[in-house]
Amino acid sequence: MYTANVSSSFGTLFRVTTFGESHGPAVGAVVDGCPPRIELTQEMIQSELDRRRPGQSNLVSQRKESDTVEILSGVLDGLTLGTPIGLLVRNEDARSRDYDEMREKYRPSHADFAYDQKFGIRAWSGGGRASARETVGRVAAGAIAKQVLKGFGVEVVAWVEKVHHLTASIDPLLVTTEQVEATPVRCPDSESAAQMIAYIEEVRKAGNSVGGVIGCVARGVPAGWGAPIFDKLEADLAKALLSLPACKGFESGDGFAGTNLTGLEHNDEFYADDEKHVYTPTNRSGGIQGGISNGQPITIHAAFKPTATIMHEQHTVTTEHENTTLKGRGRHDPCVLPRAVPIVEAMVALVLVDHAMRQRALS
Numbered sequence: 001m002y003t004a005n006v007s008s009s010f011g012t013l014f015r016v017t018t019f020g021e022s023h024g025p026a027v028g029a030v031v032d033g034c035p036p037r038i039e040l041t042q043e044m045i046q047s048e049l050d051r052r053r054p055g056q057s058n059l060v061s062q063r064k065e066s067d068t069v070e071i072l073s074g075v076l077d078g079l080t081l082g083t084p085i086g087l088l089v090r091n092e093d094a095r096s097r098d099y100d101e102m103r104e105k106y107r108p109s110h111a112d113f114a115y116d117q118k119f120g121i122r123a124w125s126g127g128g129r130a131s132a133r134e135t136v137g138r139v140a141a142g143a144i145a146k147q148v149l150k151g152f153g154v155e156v157v158a159w160v161e162k163v164h165h166l167t168a169s170i171d172p173l174l175v176t177t178e179q180v181e182a183t184p185v186r187c188p189d190s191e192s193a194a195q196m197i198a199y200i201e202e203v204r205k206a207g208n209s210v211g212g213v214i215g216c217v218a219r220g221v222p223a224g225w226g227a228p229i230f231d232k233l234e235a236d237l238a239k240a241l242l243s244l245p246a247c248k249g250f251e252s253g254d255g256f257a258g259t260n261l262t263g264l265e266h267n268d269e270f271y272a273d274d275e276k277h278v279y280t281p282t283n284r285s286g287g288i289q290g291g292i293s294n295g296q297p298i299t300i301h302a303a304f305k306p307t308a309t310i311m312h313e314q315h316t317v318t319t320e321h322e323n324t325t326l327k328g329r330g331r332h333d334p335c336v337l338p339r340a341v342p343i344v345e346a347m348v349a350l351v352l353v354d355h356a357m358r359q360r361a362l363s
Contacts, residue, residue: 008129010240013357014145016350018137020091022126023099028088029137031144033357034074036082038147045069045087048143049136051181051342059184059200059338066092069140080144087140091133099125104318105326110308116319132245132336135343142346145353152356154220158344160187160337161301162213166199168192172217172299186341204334207311211246211304212337214344218352221287223278223295225355232291233298233355240347241302246336249303253286268296298352302344307333 009017013033020027046069053067067089074085103124106112111130115122159180161168168189179188187193203210226233238250258266268280280296287298309328316326
């Protein structure tokens with residue numbers, strides 16, 4: 001008999017479990033460990049889901065979903081109870097007929113083949129749990145995490161920094177959510193945003209897809225969050241982001257660019273101000289040293305590959321392992337980056353809340 005130990009849960013003290021398939025009745029999440037008396041309304045969660053939902057512009061999937069969240073438990077009169085919070089979002093616009101051919105054929109670079117090899121069965125319609133539709137639950141849970149982080153004075157902001165060959169220069173100390181949300185591509189540099197939009201449109205019309213890089217900063221994180229060795233803060237951030245569909249790379253601070261520097265150039269020197277607060281004028285460590293936050297802004301980058309499903313005929317194999325071809329159909333993102341911005345923020349917020357609660361448990 002086929003058995004597998006597969007986890008759909010994330011976190012230690014602030015724990016999130018997501019559920020649902022892309023073309024099933026609904027998707028959602030259960031959040032366990034949220035402190036009581038945190039202000040939380042349906043509108044707070046909905047505002048984050050609205051940033052993630054499809055159909056926002058020509059740059060993303062045209063699947064029409066309202067992504068209306070239902071809070072099933074854990075909240076009373078706008079305050080959390082300290083009990084598990086159940087969140088449900090019903091699927092409204094699944095078109096399974098677009099995937100009929102994929103019942104017997106694997107999409108190149110998609111999870112179809114790998115899922116079949118692991119489980120001996122797969123949700124061929126819409127990609128099931130491998131679809132970015134699964135991230136609805138993450139964003140809903142992340143909205144709760146953001147509310148908790150407000151009590152610690154922490155703000156998380158992500159943005160599109162690179163689309164294919166187009167790169168914007170963004171200051172993580174100054175970037176705001178309002179600037180990010182000012183363009184449909186979610187790049188806060190208006191000139192770069194215009195170039196990115198034009199390029200994604202060109203790629204979309206050609207039936208192709210592109211990837212890129214999302215930057216993210218967490219400001220206000222105090223020194224001391226995180227843990228040594230296996231539970232390092234950046235290790236948990238890496239796991240969180242690399243668990244996202246299409247995410248293939250992660251770096252914190254200077255990341256790979258730091259390999260071009262010497263130790264003298266790369267080190268963040270410590271200073272103390274008149275009030276004895278310790279700070280570093282540079283932040284090449286990205287706010288994390290030894291796996292623990294040092295009080296500087298936490299800066300990370302996540303790389304996302306091009307969307308796997310494209311509108312071109314490609315070589316593949318059938319479920320019987322016979323050579324064939326397949327041309328993508330349905331509604332898919334030509335570039336995942338604009339909708340991935342709130343998803344990245346959500347995962348970063350979930351990690352930070354979990355470590356904040358773990359740190360508080362030590363005191």
